[in-house]
Amino acid sequence: MGNDTSRSRRKFLQQIGATGLALGASPLSSLAAKAKTEERILRYERKITANDKVRVGVIGYGVQGHFDLNSALKVPGVELAGICDLYTGRLENAKELHGKDLFTTVNYKDLLDRKDIDAVLICTTDVWHARIALDALAKGKHVYCEKPMVYKISEGQPVVDAAKKSGKVFQVGSQRVSSIGYAKAKELLAAGEIGKLNMVNAVYDRQSSIGAWEYTIPKDASALTTFLYKFIEATEKMAFDAKKFFWWRAFKEVGTGVAGDLFIHLLSGTHFITNSKGPETIFSTGQFSYWKDGRNLPDVMSGVMQYPDSKEHNAFQLTLQVNFISGTGGHEVIRLVGSEGVIEVNGNNITVKHSLMPEAPGFGGYDSLFTFSKSMQDEMQKEFDAKWTPEQKKRKTKEDIIFKVPEGYSDHVDHFTNFFDAIRTGKAVVEDAEFGFRAAAPALACNESYLSKKIMTWDPIAMKMK
Numbered sequence: 001m002g003n004d005t006s007r008s009r010r011k012f013l014q015q016i017g018a019t020g021l022a023l024g025a026s027p028l029s030s031l032a033a034k035a036k037t038e039e040r041i042l043r044y045e046r047k048i049t050a051n052d053k054v055r056v057g058v059i060g061y062g063v064q065g066h067f068d069l070n071s072a073l074k075v076p077g078v079e080l081a082g083i084c085d086l087y088t089g090r091l092e093n094a095k096e097l098h099g100k101d102l103f104t105t106v107n108y109k110d111l112l113d114r115k116d117i118d119a120v121l122i123c124t125t126d127v128w129h130a131r132i133a134l135d136a137l138a139k140g141k142h143v144y145c146e147k148p149m150v151y152k153i154s155e156g157q158p159v160v161d162a163a164k165k166s167g168k169v170f171q172v173g174s175q176r177v178s179s180i181g182y183a184k185a186k187e188l189l190a191a192g193e194i195g196k197l198n199m200v201n202a203v204y205d206r207q208s209s210i211g212a213w214e215y216t217i218p219k220d221a222s223a224l225t226t227f228l229y230k231f232i233e234a235t236e237k238m239a240f241d242a243k244k245f246f247w248w249r250a251f252k253e254v255g256t257g258v259a260g261d262l263f264i265h266l267l268s269g270t271h272f273i274t275n276s277k278g279p280e281t282i283f284s285t286g287q288f289s290y291w292k293d294g295r296n297l298p299d300v301m302s303g304v305m306q307y308p309d310s311k312e313h314n315a316f317q318l319t320l321q322v323n324f325i326s327g328t329g330g331h332e333v334i335r336l337v338g339s340e341g342v343i344e345v346n347g348n349n350i351t352v353k354h355s356l357m358p359e360a361p362g363f364g365g366y367d368s369l370f371t372f373s374k375s376m377q378d379e380m381q382k383e384f385d386a387k388w389t390p391e392q393k394k395r396k397t398k399e400d401i402i403f404k405v406p407e408g409y410s411d412h413v414d415h416f417t418n419f420f421d422a423i424r425t426g427k428a429v430v431e432d433a434e435f436g437f438r439a440a441a442p443a444l445a446c447n448e449s450y451l452s453k454k455i456m457t458w459d460p461i462a463m464k465m466k
Helices: 003-009 028-034 063-072 088-098 108-112 126-138 153-166 180-190 242-246 257-274 374-387 411-425 433-452
Strands: 013-018 039-044 054-059 078-084 119-122 142-146 170-173 197-204 281-287 300-307 316-323 332-338 341-346 349-354 401-404 456-459
Touching (some): 039 180, 054 108, 063 142, 078 088, 078 108, 108 119, 119 411, 126 142, 170 411, 170 433, 180 332, 180 341, 180 349, 197 257, 281 433, 433 456
Parallel strands (some): 054 078, 119 142, 197 316
Antiparallel strands (some): 197 332, 332 341
């Protein structure tokens, strides 16, 4: 194969510098119009420094608690000061991983009382989020709260108010909003790369027992080893059920199902990219398709939301989908559809595809023209050809582009970096309590719509159900 042929087939990789979410830097979207490139790498050159030490306590050391702590400790200057969990086996695991002298407890208030803890990571079951967040803010702690920020819509405004009053940093844990890929999608949409937005299709499918929350339950699980009395303190009294403790997302008594776990990622991402404050109408439906294991929240669920015309964006419709037994093998995508193309957000990578209409209107082909008399067809064809040039009749073309984050990039670490930077410098976080509530409320309304079989109406400005 000749060099020229080889070069013509080789993808051109244009390195683009980006630092965090600094969208005010040189506009990357302008390069899309100037250079015809097939694939571009978003180079990440963020420097992380530790100006001050921040000591954290973890409340809830399950799957997400482990992931969150691991990411937090990758940020320089962050130290672990204590862990709370209700299962004794996880407290043993904490000491095995972080040293036998680590402070552990089954009472989260013990962590809040410690003077050497600056911030807490709330990684508990959903039903505990609001209560612990309010207690932590009252104790003067900075708060990183896993999504959904609240278990009930009624809990949202009190948390928003408390966060503002406290003067402390409050960040919700939907890490994609800190992604350089999402920042790029936001920039491309604002630059008009796909014309006017009119629809968003968002999917988060899985196909595995772990993906469907059937986590391994320890052999010693009991009311004693899980401190059941504390687990159910925020709920109605219930008998011990190992599934409700270890598979809690699947049960409405303590969790919020696919809506609170995965719809909310899609909502957070959509709101960040579009600058939206939220939808006005919400409808959801679901079914128990495969994981019939005692859960009382669906394993297949869809939602439809209508977003109003606003100063931030044109009116658009959002469709949401989670399928826990998807023959696709599972995937996550947010597809932003505009009048001139599509932005597909796959994880942190972005694909931009264009489809532009010709300037001239449709005429001929699959049209009623051929049903007219021959003389009428000829007369109208002559008039059409006189009005529109051959160039105006053609569809315009525009290069499709793929933007990829560098290998090894972690939006999760970025999200925690933003949290600790805010603690150290006082800068605002992207996903504060208000943003978190604006994402949580529509997700939780999906559960209410599913259970009541009604269309829910939401005021995205006042953040209240109508």
